[in-house]
Amino acid sequence: MKATEARLKAALDRPPADIRLYLLFGPDEAGALALADRLPRALGTDAERVDLEGAALRGDPARLADEAASLSLFGTSRHIRVTAAGDESLAAVTALLEADQAGNPVVMIAPSLKATSKVAKLALDSPLALALACYVPGGDQLEGIANEIARENGLRLGAGVARRLAQAGGGDRAVMTREIEKLALYLDAAVDRQKECDLDALDAVGADLGDAETGDVINAIIGAEPAVLGEALRRFDEAGTSPVPWLRALARRLAALAEMKGEVVNGGDIAGVMKRHRVFFKEEAATSAALRRWSPQALSRALALVRAAERDVMAGSGGAGDVLAAQAMMELAVKLRR
Known part of the structure; x- marks a missing residue:
């Protein structure tokens, strides 16, 4: 199914049992990785993550469905992350969506795929998948993203802070997230403990260089x-x-x-x-x-x-x-x- 970013975030934060595959495709690989990191946070610190690459699925297309159906060695939650995926993963994705069962969610990051690709079409048409096209955000969008990440970490950004964070991150959401997390730690902020973050705090943490x-x-x-x-x-x-x-x-x-x-x-x-x-x-x-x-x-x-x-x-x-x-x-x- 086609997903909005808001719906995808909600699903990654509270994974529904009927979604087997989260497909993040398009050129904004950094944004896709930042979204993918929401799933392990939702599953807990003890969750097991299995990392695969798209190329590895070409010769072993059954592996993805097998991993999705396997139990964790330690009885904890489990999820699979596939990076650098392309249409070579079509058979693997087909097997996953057609399998009798798949208890472990799969996040697939496919920066080279377009909406017209076979894998994307398959995910967009399946009720067992959520697919989102990830495009590199512009400057104004990056400032909005910085403010959103800050709110999630208990920060209210003062004048000019979001812009400097966007510039320091080089258009990368994951980098901005790391810098904002450092600021939240420095200011002792949390979701239930909101703090103001001004340019002085940014300078103190050294969150950007020119x-x-x-x-x-x-x-x-x-x-x-x-x-x-x-x-x-x-x-x-x-x-x-x-x-x-x-x-x-x-x-x-x-x-x-x-x-x-x-x-x-x-x-x-x-x-x-x-x-x-x-x-x-x-x-x-x-x-x-x-x-x-x-x-x-x-x-x-x-x-x-x-x-x-x-x-x-x-x-x-x-x-x-x-x-x-x-x-x-x-x-x-x-x-x-x-």
Whole structure:
């Protein structure tokens, strides 16, 4: 069935017995992950989570239905999360929805799927599924989302706070949630203990760093300057800021470089390529040097590495993902330097 965001949130917060599948599809993967995190909170801290990837279901389509029908080893609640799903999961989703029983709910995150895809159509047509299209919110929407998350954590945001949180989160609901949770802890706020959150509290917690710091990290990696990168990462670490915004900005920069490098390899001159891509004049020197330094293969590997680092961070491991992301980027800069 097609769901509104409000209905989906309500179902994830109090899972109905007749819903087997929650399909979150569309380009806003961060928003989908933030929604998916509501289910384990509803099931309790002892709930068991089984993680699968869409690619794994291609060769074993019966596994999803089997996991949904299996009992937890410790007798606790159980749920399944499927990430990076696509139409290769069609047989698995079909088996899940047609199974005689499926006691454990499944949340499937499918950023590459559209409403016209086979999996989405199947979920939209089934009374045993709730499907929601997730699109990247605009600036005004992000401020509204920040206020909503704050209310859920017992905070009333003062003037300008929602905007700064939206900017600091880089358009990522999960990042904003983490920052707001830190603010709630700092202010000793809760749903039944509402507190005001002003810009002074935001500064005290260090919930955001400016574009300059993000640019320092990206330029240090692109320019193969590990010493500069180490200092920039230290500032982010001291502020306790999520690496997701700068990882995504870095991914966009690498993707743009890869596109320009492809044109250079095919015979284009660097100056002409940069002009066609409207490179900002202050970035022309650094971009020209990067196009000479980076090979197409290196750009492809780096982009895959950055996206893997983001997935590690979003998976959440008590801060381990943040450390692994920083380490991976430092190793990348060192290799380029050599």
